[in-house]
Amino acid sequence: MIVTVQQHILQQQKKYPGARGNLSWLLSGITLATKMIESKIRRAGLLDVLGAAGETNVQGEAQQKLDVYANQALLHCLGMRDNVAMMVSEENEEPITLDRADGDGEYAIVFDPLDGSSNIDVNVNVGTIFSIFRRDPGQFKMDPNAHVLQPGLKQVAAGYVVYGPSTVLVYTTGNGAFGFTLDPAIGAYVLSHDNLKMPDYGTYYSANESRFDSFPANYREYIADLREGFEGREYSSRYIGSLVADFHRTILKGGVFLYPPTPSHPGGKLRLLYEANPLAYIAEQAGGMAIDGKNRILEIQPTDIHQRTPLVLGSKAEVTAFQAWKA
């Protein structure tokens, strides 16, 4: 039986008496934008959208044309959803606030429109990551950032789309994690991974080992032990360099993904609000764990919308073992 992501979202909403279908309306804006992005990615080589757009974004990274397109698609589709009060994008230094009548605009959304974009030109998986908060009307007038500077535990929903051999959307609203594969024949995301569960342990570790010598000692000792074999298991190293792809493998196969503090990024490279938090929420909903090297990602109180964090994320066995290493 085919279950589309729209049907699934509505079924999930039925679990909340009094839910008015607002969240499903909002999520349909995201799925629409990702279909627009997917269609561009599928034909990237043919549409001369490869290569830098000649601009640099707030991160100082050369903006790829697809980055710009993906950001515009999300801003447009979500801007059309009257229950969205504000948006934060990796591509925009400041939040985008939408002029809604004060009673409307229930949600604040943060997203990374096209993560791993440096892989676009070599046809390697890229992804979209999003995280949704309910805004606090009391704060709206003083500081729009306050709506998204909330610990990840407060997320109403979170998800990602990985654009690869197939395009898969995974999302959670707090009742488990669910995966949907885009069926090009009907243009709909169809349920393909019902109630995703991350294996309790895996046989992969994933880190950029070119910087191994500069990792903090506890990361180096931990990885050295995994290389030797851990709890009787041999480990292989897998690193795609596209967070969404490395995460998607981890949620399906288990194991651990690590982005430690490095000399160039002593506070970690990955972004808390629109990379670590949404993936941590999904990882925990699938039975996995996500920490910043010490503390649970979802409990971090953010102070800046673009702040970074170290990330150790994956199966219970591997992340628990990492925590045992004294930092």
Ligand code: P6P
């Ligand atoms: P490094 C891609 O640019 C990205 O933001 C993530 O998708 C990925 O996990 C990470 O950076 C890769 O960083 O330093 O290993 O190239």
